[in-house]
Amino acid sequence: MSDNKTWSGRFNEPVSELVKKYTGSIDFDKRLAKWDIQGSLAHAQMLQQAGVLSAEDLSAIRQGMADIISEIDAGRMIWSLDLEDVHMNIERRLTDKIGDAGKRLHTGRSRNDQVATDIRLWLRDQISDIQVLIRDLQTALVDLAEKNAAVVMPGFTHLQVAQPVSFGHHMLAYVEMLGRDDERMADCRKRVNRMPLGAAALAGTTYPIKRETTAELLGFEQICQNSLDAVSDRDFAIEFTAAASLLMIHLSRLSEELILWMSPRFGFIDIADRFCTGSSIMPQKKNPDVPELVRGKSGRVIGHLTTLLMLMKSQPLAYNKDNQEDKEPLFDTVDTLIDTLRIYADMMRGVTVKPENMRAAVLQGFATATDLADYLVKKGMPFRDSHETVALAVRHADTEGVDLSDLPLETLQSFSNLIDKDVYDVLTPEGSLNARNHIGGTAPEQVLLQVRRWKALLTG
Ligand code: ARG
Numbered sequence: 196m197s198d199n200k201t202w203s204g205r206f207n208e209p210v211s212e213l214v215k216k217y218t219g220s221i222d223f224d225k226r227l228a229k230w231d232i233q234g235s236l237a238h239a240q241m242l243q244q245a246g247v248l249s250a251e252d253l254s255a256i257r258q259g260m261a262d263i264i265s266e267i268d269a270g271r272m273i274w275s276l277d278l279e280d281v282h283m284n285i286e287r288r289l290t291d292k293i294g295d296a297g298k299r300l301h302t303g304r305s306r307n308d309q310v311a312t313d314i315r316l317w318l319r320d321q322i323s324d325i326q327v328l329i330r331d332l333q334t335a336l337v338d339l340a341e342k343n344a345a346v347v348m349p350g351f352t353h354l355q356v357a358q359p360v361s362f363g364h365h366m367l368a369y370v371e372m373l374g375r376d377d378e379r380m381a382d383c384r385k386r387v388n389r390m391p392l393g394a395a396a397l398a399g400t401t402y403p404i405k406r407e408t409t410a411e412l413l414g415f416e417q418i419c420q421n422s423l424d425a426v427s428d429r430d431f432a433i434e435f436t437a438a439a440s441l442l443m444i445h446l447s448r449l450s451e452e453l454i455l456w457m458s459p460r461f462g463f464i465d466i467a468d469r470f471c472t473g474s475s476i477m478p479q480k481k482n483p484d485v486p487e488l489v490r491g492k493s494g495r496v497i498g499h500l501t502t503l504l505m506l507m508k509s510q511p512l513a514y515n516k517d518n519q520e521d522k523e524p525l526f527d528t529v530d531t532l533i534d535t536l537r538i539y540a541d542m543m544r545g546v547t548v549k550p551e552n553m554r555a556a557v558l559q560g561f562a563t564a565t566d567l568a569d570y571l572v573k574k575g576m577p578f579r580d581s582h583e584t585v586a587l588a589v590r591h592a593d594t595e596g597v598d599l600s601d602l603p604l605e606t607l608q609s610f611s612n613l614i615d616k617d618v619y620d621v622l623t624p625e626g627s628l629n630a631r632n633h634i635g636g637t638a639p640e641q642v643l644l645q646v647r648r649w650k651a652l653l654t655g
Contacts, residue, residue, distance in 0.1 A: 232260050234313055255294075361637045392406070453546075466547075563622050
């Protein structure tokens with residue numbers, strides 16, 4: 196292999212500098228190095244068992260790779276653009292160290308099945324890390340829910356005050372969303388965890404390889420059953436990025452709420468100073484930068500999903516160089532997700548809840564109007580009639596500038612003689628909350644049951 200012509204003596208001239216830069220991937224794919232070596236070691240061991248490599252070659256390869264790992268760890272590995280990508284950089288370094296045994300490593304494989312294997316090995320590990328982080332964020336939210344199970348806040352529909360809900364219940368809504376995100380990650384990981392190695396360039400190889408052996412050594416759950424499919428599809432990366440997009444969307448929604456709640460107009464919560472910044476011109480400002488950036492970065496991850504989908508579209512079988520473009524969006528998706536989950540769990544642990552402000556907002560919005568309607572129904576009035584009766588009572592309270600619970604009994608009775616003094620039990624925000632006592636309801640008792648359920652799931 197002479198410089199800049201790593202693939203053959205077939206070419207009359209080296210690629211131009213510009214082409215070299217344009218086609219090279221070493222700047223970003225070097226982060227796959229350890230997974231590339233992991234794949235190579237399993238491949239070499241299988242080749243030796245199949246009688247293709249000698250025992251001496253295998254031990255030389257193992258020694259050489261161990262040295263290379265130390266060099267990488269020590270930051271001493273020199274990555275060369277002349278060698279295009281991580282695969283050829285490592286192979287060349289190995290050959291420099293151990294000679295011909297290094298050149299024999301690439302027997303029965305191609306960079307096409309090699310790179311597909313590397314990405315899957317790498318992504319498989321990242322998904323496991325991501326799942327741990329999802330659960331840590333869920334734990335932070337469950338703790339917040341437990342502490343605030345009996346804190347009433349206005350529940351909104353159309354961003355108008357609708358009915359009182361428990362702040363803990365609101366937090367648990369996100370725990371549910373994240374639970375499905377976790378399931379999606381686990382499910383996607385099963386399809387990531389399949390081995391392309393052995394597909395070689397596209398058609399398989401003439402050597403007596405044992406793919407089951409390599410798969411077992413690498414901990415793959417399955418082997419890709421069609422060589423053309425194995426080297427060409429990146430659906431596993433797309434699927435992962437789609438799951439990541441949904442997760443980011445959930446966090447973007449929570450971010451939007453944190454931003455609103457922190458605004459003095461709401462004043463429901465405060466976010467610890469270390470997650471906020473000030474303004475260079477307005478001394479009074481405390482800006483919720485972290486949630487705003489999470490909201491912004493959700494767009495970035497969805498952009499990566501679109502990139503990967505467009506990358507696949509129109510690619511004929513099998514491998515095409517287009518696929519080299521899968522890495523940067525995928526890497527950035529993982530990096531963004533991991534950073535976001537980490538910072539989010541920390542941030543939620545630093546949220547201060549302001550129950551008085553939440554309660555005041557409930558009282559301003561006639562949030563217990565449905566409870567009054569339900570009360571009349573329980574006393575025998577048809578629901579449509581009670582809806583109208585309460586509408587008139589709300590109108591009256593509104594002109595008086597008071598909450599329904601502030602109206603004297605005689606006034607309430609002027610709207611319906613079914614009303615008695617027990618009405619005040621349902622007109623308070625706490626009464627409203629306690630009345631919704633069934634699976635999935637907002638009663639603090641139910642919230643605490645869900646807290647217990649999640650704690651068991653998250654520690655189990
Ligand atoms: N750097 C390439 C990639 O990321 C590796 C595979 C290249 N294969 C090839 N035949 N050019 O996809």
